[in-house]
Amino acid sequence: MSRLLLSRLFLCVTILALPVLSGCTPVGTAIGAASSVGVAAVQERSLADAATDTRIRLDLNDIFLSRDLALFSAVGFAVVEGRVLLVGNVARPEDRDYAAREVWAVNGVREVINELKVGPAPGLSQIADDRWAATSLSAKLLGDAAIADVNYWVLVNDGTVYLLGVALSEGEAERVVDHAREVPGVRSVVSHVILKSDPRRAS
Template sequence: MKSIFLTGALIAVTACGPVAIAGVTAAGVSDNQLRSTEEALSDTQINLRLDAQLVAADNPNVAGVQTRVNEGRVLLLGTVPRPADAIEAETIAWSIPGVRAVVNEIEPGGTRSTGTVLRDVGIANSARFRLVNTEGIDPINYTVTVVNGVLHLNGLAPDAAELQRVTTAMSTVSGVEQVVSHVLLIDDPRRLRTESPAISR
């Protein structure tokens, strides 16, 4: 049985059988996007600055950390050799102007072989296709990233019903071992709340 964890909206979904989903990103600005144009552009700027800072850091272990930004909420993903590397990546994220919150899902001590990376990429392509072709879902509002078979879903949902459809669709993609949702509903008060750094690893 596959498990789905939701750290955003409270919706529970389980799926039996193979599930695969990988990094899917719906980028850009459209009339259907729940973020404002200003927020979308700001998120792009934050993402570019953060990626540049991670690459420029003295510690090469953080250069490959994957980042997603939605309304100033940063999601950090990937694997690093040491817990200290995950802490450093989070510290860098908090240093970027405009960041409201940081969710650190980096796996210390983990590794990904070339074969695993390619597998995750393949799952990502399948997930992108599934998002675009599932009725009742607007893919522009979601990003999907897969690390070691774990699907991380991020973005905004207009209501619980659509989020249910998204998580169910993602849980049926071949190859996904677990789905973790960081999606917030559009009326969630946490959307524009600025949190304080709480780095404790």
């Protein structure tokens, strides 16, 4: 069985098994959070990196939940090879800085990409649209045989799609962005995807 087919089978099982998450934490992030052993075996990142990423996610959940429930509900994040992407809306600039400091304090974090916005959270209608966009884009990536979808994490907040992951080629990375732009209701796309050959992966 091919590596790509294995990744799709693991992701299909994962999607069916996961509950729908609230706030700005979309389905794509949930897929990444569940990929510790089975899915990680067919990802570009190593099993060791996958295990570290899972531990970082658990640590961040614990930190935000125990220290600041408001931030826990407002901040969505994805972790790939120690690179942490923060997405959401916070009330004050200090909250944005605080969240970044808390992430940097977690062992194994190598980069913090702070896309948190200061301002009111999206309304219920926009949250529903964001969830639909995340689910739609995840399905598009899953259905595209030219994309190793298991290497990508999708977060959507207030009509903006944020991408994190490892692309096998520039063409694949561009294809992912193109899919995101085609999802109805998406106003902008921000990609923090790096190439497989990027020297930051070995740092």
